[in-house]
Amino acid sequence: MKIDVKTFVAWFKDRLALTPILKYMTKKEVPQHEHSFWYYTGSSILLFLFIQIITGIMLAFYYRPTLEGANASIARIMTELPLGWLVRSIHSWSATFMIAIVMVHMLAIMFTKSYRKPREVTWMTGMMLLVVSMVFGFTGYLLPWDDLSLSATKVGTNIPMAIPVVGKWVTQFLRGGDDVTGDTLTRFFLFHVCILPLVIFAILIVHILLVQKEGMSVPLKDEIAKKKVPALPFWPNFVLREVIIWLVLLGTVLTVSLAFAPSLGPSADLMAPAPEGVKPEWYFLFLFQTLKIFPANMGPVTGEFVAVVLIMIGIMAVFFLPFLDNKPETKKGKLVTYLCILGVIYAIVFSIWSLQ
Amino acid sequence: MRINNSYFTRRKFLNSILGGWLGAVVVSFISPIVKFVWPPYKEPDEVKLALADYSSMPPGEVKNFPWGAKPGLLKKAADGTFIAWVGVCTHLDCNVSWVPEKKQFYCACHVGWYDENGTNIIGPPPKPLRRLEASVEGEDLFVRKPGAGAKA
Numbered sequence: 347m348k349i350d351v352k353t354f355v356a357w358f359k360d361r362l363a364l365t366p367i368l369k370y371m372t373k374k375e376v377p378q379h380e381h382s383f384w385y386y387t388g389s390s391i392l393l394f395l396f397i398q399i400i401t402g403i404m405l406a407f408y409y410r411p412t413l414e415g416a417n418a419s420i421a422r423i424m425t426e427l428p429l430g431w432l433v434r435s436i437h438s439w440s441a442t443f444m445i446a447i448v449m450v451h452m453l454a455i456m457f458t459k460s461y462r463k464p465r466e467v468t469w470m471t472g473m474m475l476l477v478v479s480m481v482f483g484f485t486g487y488l489l490p491w492d493d494l495s496l497s498a499t500k501v502g503t504n505i506p507m508a509i510p511v512v513g514k515w516v517t518q519f520l521r522g523g524d525d526v527t528g529d530t531l532t533r534f535f536l537f538h539v540c541i542l543p544l545v546i547f548a549i550l551i552v553h554i555l556l557v558q559k560e561g562m563s564v565p566l567k568d569e570i571a572k573k574k575v576p577a578l579p580f581w582p583n584f585v586l587r588e589v590i591i592w593l594v595l596l597g598t599v600l601t602v603s604l605a606f607a608p609s610l611g612p613s614a615d616l617m618a619p620a621p622e623g624v625k626p627e628w629y630f631l632f633l634f635q636t637l638k639i640f641p642a643n644m645g646p647v648t649g650e651f652v653a654v655v656l657i658m659i660g661i662m663a664v665f666f667l668p669f670l671d672n673k674p675e676t677k678k679g680k681l682v683t684y685l686c687i688l689g690v691i692y693a694i695v696f697s698i699w700s701l702q
Numbered sequence: 703m704r705i706n707n708s709y710f711t712r713r714k715f716l717n718s719i720l721g722g723w724l725g726a727v728v729v730s731f732i733s734p735i736v737k738f739v740w741p742p743y744k745e746p747d748e749v750k751l752a753l754a755d756y757s758s759m760p761p762g763e764v765k766n767f768p769w770g771a772k773p774g775l776l777k778k779a780a781d782g783t784f785i786a787w788v789g790v791c792t793h794l795d796c797n798v799s800w801v802p803e804k805k806q807f808y809c810a811c812h813v814g815w816y817d818e819n820g821t822n823i824i825g826p827p828p829k830p831l832r833r834l835e836a837s838v839e840g841e842d843l844f845v846r847k848p849g850a851g852a853k854a
Binding site: 497500501503504505515518519521522523524525526527529616617618619620621622623624637638640641642643648649650 | 740741744766768770771772773790791793794795796798808809810811812822825826827
């Protein structure tokens, strides 16, 4: 029997039942209109997720999640290992880029009202992905184990305490006890490199399959006019355009990582007073500032409790947005647009305020 | 198949038995898992310090001591007795420090201040610093949770 590349590929396709998938990919079309630029944000997030996985695995080869070893192992990665400082810098910057583009992706969908029927679950899985990405950031922030990251984690893990009954359990679960200790560090490492990756992949698969199932959302006015929008073949036309954007983003993240490598403070001391200027990652700043402006006590409850409840209501409202705004997809949603703009202004103003 | 006068088919009966058994096994695994994952570490009930390390403090001075995995604060009162607090902010758990020039405790995380008696005076802290009981017993200085009492 003659075995050449062609027969092997055909055998492979047949045994793995790839033909329908390849057929789908070649037939898939992406609508072209004035808002189609936002379609590219989805694949850009995947690019940064890919960078996170690669650089994250590289860092994990040398990182030690223990009280004594954590800070020193990062110092070693940054000073002794070839280009170790750059790997850490890319991991840190790519996380920032990823969260930023996730937010742009989310806002684009809010403004174009693409979350409406039949894409409610796509929206909700997207919100879960945002939350998981932020938890990735929160757990990763502790791992360098310097004084800033320790204090930020003490604050962050103390916040659930404001919730009656279950709050204390949540805090103890996160910390592995009543206080932040070496166990907390090990736990956060485990969340960061094992549990969260499993969770993000599970949700991501559902999210991407739902996007394929429902197809791309088209602008409201075309929907109303029942116009057939021009489309671009996914393969290769759309993918090649994606590649251009990936290359630009990769260049940007590399440049920024080279120029602004993150610093590493001295190893955290559990007994030392909190340093000045404790702040979380930039995407938590507006929540941090919200917590800060509430007074100590408001009537029978603490201000912190009121703040936490308000933040939870806000998150729930965004999560269930497709049900709060369940107009038919052909109706405009000015109120949601205004509320979104208000939300963005609030987040930006509070973030800047927190840095004062 | 259903036996005469039976409420169930044989299939339904077997499914319920096996399903119930599987459910019971899963439930019986939950408790040990929860116990394992939830905290092994608790705050101490008391710590023993060497009195010699603290006896030379002038009245009004504050020193740190390890209260489990977080700092405790020990102050010598004017009458020579010791007063102790847990050294974390009652707002969001940051470690506080003693500022001798102001005779106040300070939390840098959200700018909270406590007076020299541990009472919250400025900023977001909702409560005074948590008090501990300090007592001198021979050469030892014991710091205990309020109500923990001396060991017999």
